[in-house]
Amino acid sequence: MLEKEVIDFEKSIIVGIVTQNQSEEKLNEYLDELEFLTYTAGGTVIKRFSQKMDKPNPKTFVGTGKLEEIKYFIKDNDIKTVIFDDELTPSQSKNITKELDCKVLDRTNLILDIFAQRAETSYARTQVELAQCQYLLPRLTGMWTHLERQKGGIGMRGPGETEIETDRRIVRDRISLLKDKIKVIDKQMATQRSNRGAMVRVALVGYTNVGKSTLMNAVGKSDVFVENKLFATLDTTVRKTVIKNLPFLLSDTVGFIRKLPTQLVESFKSTLDEVREADLLLHVVDISHPDFEDHIASVNQILQDIKSADKPTIMVFNKIDAFKSVYFDENDLSVEKTTKHYTLDDWKKTWMSKLGESKTLFISATEKANFEEFREKVYEAVREIHITRFPYNKFLYPDYKDAVENE
Structure with a gap:
């Protein structure tokens, strides 16, 4: 096979x-x-x-x-x-x-x-087609021989229009149509988000293929598609999740990548609204990847671009089961120790230590390693946001009646 x-x-x-x-x-x-x-x-x-x-x-x-x-x-x-x-x-x-x-x-x-292959829903397909049309518009010469040729006649632009101009007009019209279609769907999605009430929203963000969907399935008991390929997930999946009887909304978003096409950022803006409207971000990182620091920087840049970099964030370093470091002999003075020799303990002592213990997690989503710690930290972070939103919640404040009376 x-x-x-x-x-x-x-x-x-x-x-x-x-x-x-x-x-x-x-x-x-x-x-x-x-x-x-x-x-x-x-x-x-x-x-x-x-x-x-x-x-x-x-x-x-x-x-x-x-x-x-x-x-x-x-x-x-x-x-x-x-x-x-x-x-x-x-x-x-x-x-x-x-x-x-x-x-x-x-x-x-x-x-x-790849996005065109992976798009499953009508919304994702519309966004991808819009990005493709925007990319192809300046590259039409010799690429659109399959498009319908109009040679003039009643109701046409006239015989003076060249084939490439006709092609450009067809694509521009298609772009306009797709943008209108996306606006309609955006309104529907905005209505759906507003109907979710005041529940705390948590969004999984990160580089592509870091294990966000696997983590989503493990935490939210979902059935999000998982595959060891890039961009396995295009459509945002939102699930109601409960930890210690505290409910919140958990969303799995499209993965980011270095040199992400600007056309995709533009057309997927509404999909990224789940990130913009989130109360808490879980930034998932594949710590077993040799370039994971670059991946973090790429994700942070995109979060900056969509004005979401200042949100409360927990760094979730995933795939610790696959993490390997190159053996380093302390007695060999001819070899300089670099990050490729770092163990997990070495990494925890670097810039990661400045984030604070409450803002960092080291887990394996597939093996469910350190999952209790993960659930506890997410619970505490969601609870803190929940308390701010609902100061006198019965579950979070068993003696809330006294608090109300004292106020």
């Missing part, structure tokens, strides 16, 4: 560049992620290509020599797709496609493709 799946995967190569702003080490991290994205989209990476440049070539992204090398490799190995790690300009995409004569994608295009 596994062999058949591998055979069905589309043979691809990935391309990136080392610049003044991006070291070789950082590029390799991005290419690792791009390879995982390619696998998620249904491709298998045969080879990586990289080049050191001051800045991307404005015409072909990489140099002409490197492009020639890629071209020969494509022909010799029957490669179907070339994927670039950075977003290509319309002219770069056109020039590269003409030169290589195969399917050319960039990171943005690939992420949009």
